[in-house]
Structures are given as C-alpha cells and as structure tokens.
Amino acid sequence: MLSSLATSIAIVYSTSDVLPFQEMSSIMLEALQSPAQTTYWLISGRVLFLVINLLGLACFSYIVTKRLTPLVRGEHDFRFDRPWIRLERLLQFWLGQWKHPRYRTAGIIHILIFSGFILLATRAFSLLILGISENFALPDSASGIGLAYQIVADYAATIVFICMVIAAVRRIVFKPARYEVPAQYGKGHKTDAIFLLALIAFLMFSESFFEATRVAMLAQQGHTEFLAAFSLSWVLKNALSSASLPALWNLHRGAYLLDVLTFYFLLCYRPFGIQFHVETSLFNVYFAKLDRGTVKPVRWGVSDEHLDQVKSFGVKKFEDFTWKHMLDFYSCADCGRCSDNCPANAAGRPLSPRFLTIKARDYSFQHYPMFGSPSNGTPLVGGIYSEDEIWSCTTCGACEEECPLMIEYIDKIVDLRRGLVDDGNVPKSIQKALKALESRGNPYGKMEKKKADWTRDKEFQATCDVKILNGDNAADTLYFVDSITSYDDRIQAIGRATARILDATGKNFGILGAAEKDSGHEVRRFGEEMLFMALRDHNVEAIKASGVQRIVTADPHAYNALKHDYKDVPPVEHISQVIAREVKSGNIKFNPVENADEVYAYHDPCYLGRHNQVYDDPRDVLDAIPGLKRVEMSRCRDRSFCCGGGGLMLFYEPKEEQRMGVKRVQMAAEAGANVIVTACPFCMVNMEDAIKVAGMEGKMTAIDLTELVDKQISRESAKTGRTEQFAESGKCLTV
Numbered sequence: 001m002l003s004s005l006a007t008s009i010a011i012v013y014s015t016s017d018v019l020p021f022q023e024m025s026s027i028m029l030e031a032l033q034s035p036a037q038t039t040y041w042l043i044s045g046r047v048l049f050l051v052i053n054l055l056g057l058a059c060f061s062y063i064v065t066k067r068l069t070p071l072v073r074g075e076h077d078f079r080f081d082r083p084w085i086r087l088e089r090l091l092q093f094w095l096g097q098w099k100h101p102r103y104r105t106a107g108i109i110h111i112l113i114f115s116g117f118i119l120l121a122t123r124a125f126s127l128l129i130l131g132i133s134e135n136f137a138l139p140d141s142a143s144g145i146g147l148a149y150q151i152v153a154d155y156a157a158t159i160v161f162i163c164m165v166i167a168a169v170r171r172i173v174f175k176p177a178r179y180e181v182p183a184q185y186g187k188g189h190k191t192d193a194i195f196l197l198a199l200i201a202f203l204m205f206s207e208s209f210f211e212a213t214r215v216a217m218l219a220q221q222g223h224t225e226f227l228a229a230f231s232l233s234w235v236l237k238n239a240l241s242s243a244s245l246p247a248l249w250n251l252h253r254g255a256y257l258l259d260v261l262t263f264y265f266l267l268c269y270r271p272f273g274i275q276f277h278v279e280t281s282l283f284n285v286y287f288a289k290l291d292r293g294t295v296k297p298v299r300w301g302v303s304d305e306h307l308d309q310v311k312s313f314g315v316k317k318f319e320d321f322t323w324k325h326m327l328d329f330y331s332c333a334d335c336g337r338c339s340d341n342c343p344a345n346a347a348g349r350p351l352s353p354r355f356l357t358i359k360a361r362d363y364s365f366q367h368y369p370m371f372g373s374p375s376n377g378t379p380l381v382g383g384i385y386s387e388d389e390i391w392s393c394t395t396c397g398a399c400e401e402e403c404p405l406m407i408e409y410i411d412k413i414v415d416l417r418r419g420l421v422d423d424g425n426v427p428k429s430i431q432k433a434l435k436a437l438e439s440r441g442n443p444y445g446k447m448e449k450k451k452a453d454w455t456r457d458k459e460f461q462a463t464c465d466v467k468i469l470n471g472d473n474a475a476d477t478l479y480f481v482d483s484i485t486s487y488d489d490r491i492q493a494i495g496r497a498t499a500r501i502l503d504a505t506g507k508n509f510g511i512l513g514a515a516e517k518d519s520g521h522e523v524r525r526f527g528e529e530m531l532f533m534a535l536r537d538h539n540v541e542a543i544k545a546s547g548v549q550r551i552v553t554a555d556p557h558a559y560n561a562l563k564h565d566y567k568d569v570p571p572v573e574h575i576s577q578v579i580a581r582e583v584k585s586g587n588i589k590f591n592p593v594e595n596a597d598e599v600y601a602y603h604d605p606c607y608l609g610r611h612n613q614v615y616d617d618p619r620d621v622l623d624a625i626p627g628l629k630r631v632e633m634s635r636c637r638d639r640s641f642c643c644g645g646g647g648l649m650l651f652y653e654p655k656e657e658q659r660m661g662v663k664r665v666q667m668a669a670e671a672g673a674n675v676i677v678t679a680c681p682f683c684m685v686n687m688e689d690a691i692k693v694a695g696m697e698g699k700m701t702a703i704d705l706t707e708l709v710d711k712q713i714s715r716e717s718a719k720t721g722r723t724e725q726f727a728e729s730g731k732c733l734t735v
C-alpha cells in the first residue's frame with residue numbers, strides 16, 4: 001500500500017512543464033501541476049505566492065515588532081537563569097500541556113488542538129513552500145517517513161477541525177460560565193473567539209480540500225493514492241469522486257490559494273486578540289517564575305542597600321511593569337480559569353484576575369497602536385484599575401496555580417500596591433496597622449514587653465516552660481511565634497499547643513519574646529517594602545543572636561517569610577512537618593478520638609499548601625490519630641479555597657457579597673465534615689468568624705492542627721528527651 005502511495009505522489013507534481021488548463025482537461029492528466037507551476041489570472045503561481053509569502057511575513061513581522069515596543073520600554077526582569085530547569089518546565093507545561101486536564105473537557109480539546117498544531121506545523125510550512133518551489137515536500141513524500149507523516153497529518157487536521165466545531169458549540173450552546181464577561185468588565189469576546197475558531201477550522205478544511213482534490217484527480221487518471229480512512233481529506237475525496245476533472249482542478253487551485261491566504265490572515269490577525277498566545281506561550285512558559293512563595297524585588301538589579309535611590313516604587317503606569325509581565329498580558333488565552341478559582345471573585349469582591357490581564361492588554365493595544373506613536377504614561381490605578389480591585393487580593397495564589405500559561409498575578413498586584421503605598425494611597429484601616437508595625441513591631445500596636453504574655457498562663461506554665469532566648473538562655477530550636485499568636489487572645493491557644501508539642505517531643509526550644517517583631521510577610525505583600533525590610537533586618541539580628549540551629553513556626557505566613565523573604569537565617573519548618581516526622585519515627589503516638597460523630601476536613605492554608613507544597617504532612621498527622629474520620633473538600637490541596645486572607649487582610653474590609661470563610665465552611669459541610677482542621681492562625685480567625693456568620697454554630701467547629709495534636713497526643717510515649725541533630729538543610733537527622 002505504501003509503495004503505491006509513493007508512486008502516486010511521485011507522479012503528482014512530477015512535471016515542470018507549465019500546461020494550460022484547457023489542455024490538461026482535454027488530455028486526461030498524466031501529471032498534475034504544483035501551485036508554483038500554474039497560473040492565477042494570468043499571473044504565474046510562483047510569482048503570486050512569492051509575493052503573498054513575502055507580504056504575509058512582512059505584515060506579521062511589522063505587527064509583532066509593534067507589539068514588542070512596550071516590552072522594550074518595560075522594566076527589567078531577570079529571567080535568564082537556570083536554563084535547564086526552565087527547559088524542563090517548558091517540556092512539562094507547554095509541550096506536555098500539564099495543567100490543561102484540570103478542566104477535563106476543555107483541557108482534552110486544547111491538548112488535541114495543540115498536538116494537531118504541532119504535528120501540522122511541518123505540513124503548513126511545506127504547503128507554503130509548494131507555492132514557490134514545485135515538488136517541495138517535507139518530509140520527502142516518497143519516503144516511508146513522508147508517507148507516515150501524511151497519514152498522521154491528515155488525521156491531525158481532521159481532529160483539529162472537529163475540535164474547532166466542538167469548541168464553537170460549547171461557546172455558543174453550552175456557554176461555560178467562566179467565559180462570561182460580567183458587565184463591569186466591558187464587552188465579551190465571544191464573537192472574536194468564534195471567528196478565530198472558524199478561521200482555524202477553515203484552514204484545516206482548505207488543507208484537507210487541497211489534498212482531497214489532488215487525490216480525486218489522480219483517481220480519475222487511474223492512480224490510486226492512499227488517504228487516511230475517515231479523515232477529512234478522505235471524506236472530501238469520496239464526496240468529490242463524481243466531479244469532473246476541470247472542476248476538480250479549479251477547486252484544487254482555489255483551495256491552495258485560500259489556504260495560503262487564510263494562513264497569513266490568521267498569522268497576522270492573532271496578535272490582535274487572545275490567539276496571540278499561540279506565538280507567545282512558548283516564551284511565556286520558558287520565562288515563567290521559578291520560585292514559589294517569593295515576591296519580586298522592587299527593582300531587578302537594585303540591591304536593598306540602594307533602594308533609597310529609587311525615585312518611584314512599584315507600578316504606577318503601564319511601562320512600570322516588567323517586560324515579562326507585559327508578555328503575560330499578551331499570553332493570556334482568556335480561558336477564565338484564574339477567575340474561576342479566585343476566591344475574591346467568588347466572594348463578589350471587585351477583583352477578577354482574568355480582567356486584570358485583559359484590561360492591561362487592551363490598554364497596551366490602545367496606547368501602542370499599529371500606526372502612529374505610542375501614547376503612554378497614564379496612571380493605571382484610577383484609569384483601568386480601581387484601588388479596591390488592587391487591595392482585594394489575598395495573594396492566595398489560586399489564579400497562578402490554575403493558569404495553564406503560567407501567568408503571574410501576585411507580583412503584579414504587589415507592584416501595583418507598592419505604587420499606591422508610594423503615593424500614600426493606602427486604605428485608612430491598613431494605615432493604622434502599618435503605623436503600629438512601624439512603632440511597635442506588630443499591627444495591633446501592643447507593647448513589645450507583652451509579646452510573651454501568652455506563656456504566662458498559670459495552667460500552661462504548670463505543664464510547659466518556655467525559655468526566652470534573651471542571652472541568658474540558649475536552645476537549638478527557635479519557635480517563631482509572630483504577632484497574631486502572641487497577641488490575639490483566642491490564637492494564643494495555638495501558641496501554647498505548639499509549645500507543648502515541642503516540649504512533649506523533647507525539643508530544646510525557646511522564643512525571642514520582646515525581641516521578636518512581626519515577620520513582615522503581609523507588610524511586604526501589601527507593598528510596604530521599606531517597612532518590611534526594617535522588620536526583617538531586626539528579626540534576622542535577633543535570630544542570629546539567639547544562636548539557634550533551626551526555626552519552627554505554626555504560622556504559615558511567618559514560615560513563608562522566613563523561608564523565602566529572609567536571608568541568612570537557620571532553616572525553618574512548619575510545625576506540621578515536625579509533627580509528621582515525629583509520628584513517622586514513632587516518637588508521637590495518639591490516643592483515639594473520643595467522639596465518633598466527628599468528621600474532620602483539612603483546610604489547606606494558602607501559604608502552607610500552594611505556596612510551599614506542604615499538603616501531605618498535616619493529612620498524615622490526622623490519619624495517624626486512631627478513629628479519626630477524615631473527608632476531603634472538593635477544593636483541596638492545590639485547589640484549596642482561601643479563608644479570606646491573612647495578615648493585614650484582618651484590618652481591611654473589602655466590598656464583598658459573601659465572606660470567603662463562609663463559602664469555605666459551606667464547602668466543608670457539603671463534604672460531610674463537622675470539624676474543620678487548619679494549620680494557620682489566620683485561617684482559624686476567619687473560620688471561627690465564618691461559622692458564626694453562616695449560623696453554623698453547633699453544627700461546625702474549627703480547630704488548629706496543633707490544638708488537635710496537643711489534645712490527642714499520648715504524653716507517655718512522646719517525651720524522649722533525645723538530642724536531635726540537624727543537617728545544614730534543616731532536615732532532622734535523628735529519626
């Protein structure tokens with residue numbers, strides 16, 4: 001079969017003689033002309049297609065150059081490090097389409113389209129060259145590889161065509177909610193999306209039609225050529241079997257011309273809308289952020305010591321974005337996955353990450369026009385963004401986790417906040433907290449000397465002695481408590497539970513007491529970089545002076561700050577990691593739960609889960625408690641739903657329809673749980689508050705993992721008094 005196909009293809013386009021069409025139809029073709037050899041309206045095909053190819057490429061180059069203009073004017077961004085890791089991620093997330101199946105139907109459709117495009121790229125190139133060079137085929141059509149490729153390409157074109165139809169039907173008939181554009185964000189892009197789907201479908205059709213007419217003509221001359229059964233080309237060829245040779249010839253030539261014109265139209269049209277991601281996604285994924293939990297520096301290339309020389313902080317106008325963040329705007333496919341997972345959007349806050357991008361992209365298109373000079377420099381906040389929109393984000397990271405194109409939001413939002421802070425545009429309630437942090441080192445404005453008051457509870461002191469590492473005492477482990485656990489009456493219980501667990505497992509630990517200031521985690525994410533630096537530098541000095549070998553904290557925000565925002569401090573662990581290790585080593589054993597009616601659901605705190613990938617340790621601890629029944633909420637692990645935000649979010653009341661925490665406790669109830677376990681003091685505040693607001697008191701309770709462990713731990717088995725040894729990485733070597 002393959003050899004007959006080889007023979008047929010060798011016959012097709014085998015002559016270099018240019019025969020008039022009338023002659024062809026009358027002599028029953030022995031050979032077909034390639035598009036380069038034929039004429040269109042008395043113009044030689046070779047000349048016509050050379051002009052179309054050159055014009056198409058020139059237009060595309062011009063458009064892309066114009067689109068890149070703002071990127072050249074954007075701020076620096078250091079994205080050229082760790083090329084092998086970037087390459088690996090490119091293979092996983094771009095070529096492997098790793099995130100797409102998170103939305104099954106749309107994901108499968110996208111993977112099929114993407115694979116089709118990759119497979120058809122060679123054929124598309126080959127077809128374009130065929131217009132200027134007869135007999136061109138890549139791979140060589142007479143070879144086995146060429147024949148196999150032809151079959152694969154026929155099926156690929158068919159699958160892409162079908163996917164376009166399905167995608168259009170989904171958009172028109174089923175209308176997935178995440179594609180909708182709420183009125184406040186302007187007009188929808190449905191027409192544009194359908195038009196693009198139609199263009200791609202037409203491209204697949206014209207390619208297949210060109211192939212089908214060629215094979216149909218050959219068939220009429222007695223040459224049988226194999227076409228992939230049930231492919232679009234095969235269907236069309238069979239449909240054309242009774243067409244006359246002159247008609248087929250006209251259709252064949254017309255299909256080629258339309259195919260080339262559609263290809264270039266699509267190529268040049270894409271940079272005007274969501275389909276630009278076809279060109280930019282490869283670069284966007286390669287240059288994507290590598291380090292979770294981090295925040296970009298105020299200015300790449302400007303050290304902390306020289307920050308005071310920076311005239312303007314953050315993003316105020318479009319050109320203050322980095323070139324990579326501008327590339328993000330071009331790379332968005334408008335799929336709506338980010339907003340679909342954004343808790344702020346779900347709670348009705350004035351924030352939808354998708355539209356942060358779309359608005360910036362529209363701004364770029366409008367202010368960097370194809371013709372004429374750019375009109376830049378207009379303020380973004382107050383222009384395309386509102387202040388509320390920028391303050392509504394909890395930096396939970398759900399949008400970034402979901403985006404298949406690795407588009408970043410947190411750094412952009414932090415940069416926009418830095419711009420607002422620099423201009424003094426900070427909500428009043430947050431101003432107060434920031435001032436207290438500046439003067440007292442905590443957002444509550446409480447006295448430093450009261451920092452360790454939570455340890456002075458009489459009942460607690462009778463069970464556990466917490467050392468203050470003030471020079472008189474030494475320890476190898478620092479328990480970094482942070483502000484909320486130190487000062488909030490309810491949350492102090494988490495501090496005491498943590499201390500009792502560390503004590504029960506024989507840790508030689510202490511706290512900094514008055515010498516500890518707020519970790520500054522939220523301060524940094526609220527855009528107050530200089531204040532964050534002051535808090536960080538103070539804490540680093542105090543930690544170093546304490547002489548500890550490692551740090552433990554029960555606060556994921558402090559954990560994230562110490563791990564990612566601080567430098568030169570000992571390794572840090574979240575208490576759930578410590579407990580999980582102790583459980584694994586047999587150092588901790590639990591008593592069975594007493595109430596068999598309790599069903600537990602673990603809520604992943606954003607800064608423990610998504611930002612630091614600690615998903616299993618808290619679950620392993622819960623599963624080690626005998627008799628504990630645990631269920632998973634539908635949104636768990638990397639899809640966890642933010643409780644409403646930690647840190648300074650407690651001091652800011654954004655406009656919202658429903659509290660995020662209320663949504664979260666409802667999710668726990670839907671999963672069949674009546675106890676929410678979390679591992680973050682801020683989650684605890686939000687959850688307990690939400691239980692009251694939702695009227696679920698008595699039906700739902702919230703407990704911190706440390707409180708539960710402290711309650712269930714079998715103290716006889718726990719205390720070993722052993723001395724642990726730690727590697728430089730902070731990993732415990734004594735198991």
Ligand code: SF4
Binds near residue numbers: 343394395396397400
């Ligand atoms: S970080 Fe969270 S709250 Fe902020 S935009 Fe993304 S999903 Fe929404």
Ligand code: SF4
Binds near residue numbers: 404405406
């Ligand atoms: S940012 Fe990413 S997830 Fe959001 S709409 Fe764009 S492509 Fe989709």
